[in-house]
Each structure stands twice: as C-alpha cells, then as structure tokens.
Amino acid sequence: MRAAALLLATTAAAAVSATPYGGPVSRRSGTSSEAPVIKRQSGPNPFEGRKLFANPEWSRKLDVTHRAFVARGDTENANKVRAIQQIGTFVWVSNIASLRNIDNAIAAARVKKWTTGKDQIVGLVLYNLPNRDCSAGESAGELIGREGLERYKTEYIAPYARKVRAARDLSFAIVLEPDSLANLVTNLGVEACAEAAPLYEEGIAHAISSLQFDNVHLYLDAAHGGWLGWDDNLAPSAEIFAKVVAKAGNNAKIRGFSTNVSNYNPYSATVRENFTEWSNSWDEDHYAQSLAPHLEEAGLPTRFIIDQGRVALPGAREEWGEWCNVAPAGFGIKPGTPVNNTLVDSIVWVKPGGESDGECGLEGAPRAGQWFDEYVQQLVENAHESIVPIKS
Incomplete structure (x- = not known):
C-alpha cells in the first residue's frame, strides 16, 4: 500500500525545493467563489466513552510472539505482549472477499460489549479502489478501470454499507482509502496516477455518500507529514479533499482525517531528524496543526485520528521516504492515551504491527501481508512506555 515508495526518493538537501518528497504539485485554478456546501459530522468525539475494539484475530x-519470548526466558516482554493483545486495532477490508472481516468484527465486538459492559467503537479500513496504489504497486488491488469502479460500488461498497448500517448497537470509525488522494496531490505526473484520478474521486465520493449513518464516523485519509506536510502541498491537499467530499453530495459529511496510516512517523518527535529540517510538519502533531487551517478554509472538519501502530526510533531512517519494514521501530502510543492537541480525536493503531510491508527493508522479510514475527518481537521490545506489561 505504500504509494510513497516512488515519490519519496529525494535526499534531505532537496527539501528546499518547492514540493519536496512529492513531485510537482498539480496546480489548480484555486477555490471557487461559490464554495461547495459541506456538512461536518458534529457532536462529541466518537472515541470518548468507548473502547476501541481489540481484534481477536x-x-x-x-x-506466536508471546511463545518466542517465553522460550528464551524474557518474562518482561512476554508480559508486554499480553498487554498488546488487549489493545484496540483497526480491521482491514482490502478486497471483496475480506468483507467477511466486518461480520467477524461485529460478532466479536458484540460479545466484548456484552461481557465487559463497555461500549465498543469498531475501527475499519475501507481499502479497495480500482487502480489502487498507483505510484508504487506494492499493494495493487483486484479492481481495474471503469469496470472495476462499478464492481467497487456494487460488490464492495454496497455490502460494506449494509453491514455497518445493520449493526446499530455498535459505533464505527472508518478510514477511507489510505494513500489514494495523496497521489492526486503530488503524483499526477505518474501516468498510472493520472489515469486513476477520476476513478479515485468518484469511488471515494461514492463511499462517503453510501456511509452516511449515525453510527458511522468517517475519516478521510490524509497521508502523513512527510508526504503532504510540506507548505506547498497543504492547500492543494485541502482542495482535493473538499472536491471529493463535495462530489459526494450536499448532505455528505465526514468526521475528519486519518494520518500516518501504515507509516512510521511519531506523534511527537523527541528528536528532530535531519530530513525534517525544512518542514513545519516534522511529526504528526505538527502536521495536523499545519493542515488544519487549510481544511478550515475549505469548509472541512479539523479533526484527526493519528496512527501510531508502528513508530520508527530516532535514527532508524536516513530519509523520510523509507517506508518498508523500518528498523528499529516499536509499537507506538497506546490508543486512547491523552495527547496535547485538541484537534486529535484519538491516537489509534490503524496498521497494527505484524504483517510485512514487503520483501524489502530487512533481509529475510516475507512478502507484503505475511506475518513477520521477528519484526514483531522488535516492535514489542521497543514499545512505547504507555504499554504496561500484564503478568500472565
């Protein structure tokens, strides 16, 4: 899924250029004098008073990771795994066949709600656009072209919407199509992305309009600070987001935006890396603050969820563009941990550690999507301090 693979190959010194780490920004005519009518999802933070569903699968x-630590007598990290197993994570629905993941999550969340008495918010990722991952292809999808778009609408979005609408006893936070719109901000010079642009816009707009339910809270993906956080990319990003939400219809609404999905940026950097020197979005906290005024100007909500499922340790990357099995890294801030940015609905783990990013980054890494337990053990050993071990 890491579309940033192609576009983030520049050196840190090149960051002084107008649109570093993203290629040329597509220049548009600017905001229309008649701004689109966009409704924001109002009401309280949907994460408050609810437990983010912990996916039993x-x-x-x-x-496997727990047994590995036990086998070598590492009790502390074995107990840390037990704590991590209880942390809420998002469930990915990445093709038509995986729509059953929604049914499984709903069934498990209902059991958890009944046994604990705690309201659940189920995190889902909607990720199956035609011509997906246009600039990298590491996670190319099953649907292609206009025919794929029709299948996306009828065979993927329609049942997706029916399933979440029927589960009115649960709340859902849904991340819409990671990386997709970011490619339309920075990568229209890539032929595959230029061809995908109308499919992305129509597909995401259709998803938004199809998921307008009281128990559903939509977060449109906004990539991460190393991709769209550069000053010249902020306004064009807000512009394309507003265009797609408006295309969904005047009654359409979203709750906000997701950032850092499947990436490795910290919420709050303890050390400012050399490759962030020229950016005001050197961590995801600052990226949210940099993007928010442009979203506000475009009539969009300024609410965020920030993925901290995996976070690179200081010095792990020489360039911001390193995205594949970055090491050393650790599990990040525990979801629900309070942060100092009032724009943030919640820290979340959208991409929970475990699946390989691909056969890259580390020697012996398996293909994308396969379990990579040696890497998970590293994530446990370097886990954020908010994750307190639980004795078995």
Whole structure:
C-alpha cells in the first residue's frame, strides 16, 4: 500500500525545493467563489466513552510472539505482549472477499460489549479502489478501470454499507482509502496516477455518500507529514479533499482525517531528524496543526485520528521516504492515551504491527501481508512506555 515508495526518493538537501518528497504539485485554478456546501459530522468525539475494539484475530497471531519470548526466558516482554493483545486495532477490508472481516468484527465486538459492559467503537479500513496504489504497486488491488469502479460500488461498497448500517448497537470509525488522494496531490505526473484520478474521486465520493449513518464516523485519509506536510502541498491537499467530499453530495459529511496510516512517523518527535529540517510538519502533531487551517478554509472538519501502530526510533531512517519494514521501530502510543492537541480525536493503531510491508527493508522479510514475527518481537521490545506489561 505504500504509494510513497516512488515519490519519496529525494535526499534531505532537496527539501528546499518547492514540493519536496512529492513531485510537482498539480496546480489548480484555486477555490471557487461559490464554495461547495459541506456538512461536518458534529457532536462529541466518537472515541470518548468507548473502547476501541481489540481484534481477536490479530491478538491470536501474537501468541506466536508471546511463545518466542517465553522460550528464551524474557518474562518482561512476554508480559508486554499480553498487554498488546488487549489493545484496540483497526480491521482491514482490502478486497471483496475480506468483507467477511466486518461480520467477524461485529460478532466479536458484540460479545466484548456484552461481557465487559463497555461500549465498543469498531475501527475499519475501507481499502479497495480500482487502480489502487498507483505510484508504487506494492499493494495493487483486484479492481481495474471503469469496470472495476462499478464492481467497487456494487460488490464492495454496497455490502460494506449494509453491514455497518445493520449493526446499530455498535459505533464505527472508518478510514477511507489510505494513500489514494495523496497521489492526486503530488503524483499526477505518474501516468498510472493520472489515469486513476477520476476513478479515485468518484469511488471515494461514492463511499462517503453510501456511509452516511449515525453510527458511522468517517475519516478521510490524509497521508502523513512527510508526504503532504510540506507548505506547498497543504492547500492543494485541502482542495482535493473538499472536491471529493463535495462530489459526494450536499448532505455528505465526514468526521475528519486519518494520518500516518501504515507509516512510521511519531506523534511527537523527541528528536528532530535531519530530513525534517525544512518542514513545519516534522511529526504528526505538527502536521495536523499545519493542515488544519487549510481544511478550515475549505469548509472541512479539523479533526484527526493519528496512527501510531508502528513508530520508527530516532535514527532508524536516513530519509523520510523509507517506508518498508523500518528498523528499529516499536509499537507506538497506546490508543486512547491523552495527547496535547485538541484537534486529535484519538491516537489509534490503524496498521497494527505484524504483517510485512514487503520483501524489502530487512533481509529475510516475507512478502507484503505475511506475518513477520521477528519484526514483531522488535516492535514489542521497543514499545512505547504507555504499554504496561500484564503478568500472565
């Protein structure tokens, strides 16, 4: 899914150029004098008073990691795995066949709500656009072209919407199409992305309009600070977001935006890396603050969820563009941990550690999507201090 692979190959010194780490920004005519009518999802923070659903399928995979630590007598990290297994994570629905993941999550969340008495918010990722991952292809999807767009609408979005609408006893936070619109801000010079642009816009607008339910809270993906956080990319990003939300219809609304999905940026950097020197979005906290005024001007909500499922340790990357099995890294801030930015609805783990990013980054890394337990063990060992070990 890492579309940033192609566009983030520049050196840190090149950051002084107008649109570093993103290629040429597509220049548009600017905001229309008649701004689109966009409704924002109002009301309280949907994460407050609710427990982010802990996916038992991901938790079971971590049993392998737990046994590895036990086998070598590492009790502290074995107990840390037990704590991580109880942390809420998002469930990915990345093709038509994986729509069953929604049914499984709903069933498990209902059991958890009944047994604990705590309201659940189920995190889902909607990720199956035609011509997906246009600038890299590491996670190219199953749907192609206009025919794929029709299948996207009828075979993917329609059942997706029916399933979440029917589960009115649960709340859902849904991340819409990671990386897609970011490619339309920076990568229209890539032929595959230029061809995908109308498919992306129509597809995401259709998803937004199809998911307008009281129990659903939509977060449109806004890439991350190393991609769209550069000053010249902020206004064009807000512009394309507003265009797509407006295309969904005057009654359409979203709650806000997701950032850092499947990436490695910290929420708050303890050390400012050399490659962030020229950017005001050197971590995801500052990226949210940099983007918010442009969203506000475009009539969009200024609310964020920030993925901290995996965070690179200081010095792990020489360039911001390193995205594949970055090491050393650790599990990030525990979801629900309070932060100092009032724009943030919640820290979340949208991409929970475990699946390989691809056969890159580290020697012996398996293909994208396959479990990479040696890497998970590293994530546990370097986990954020908010993750407190639980004794078995």
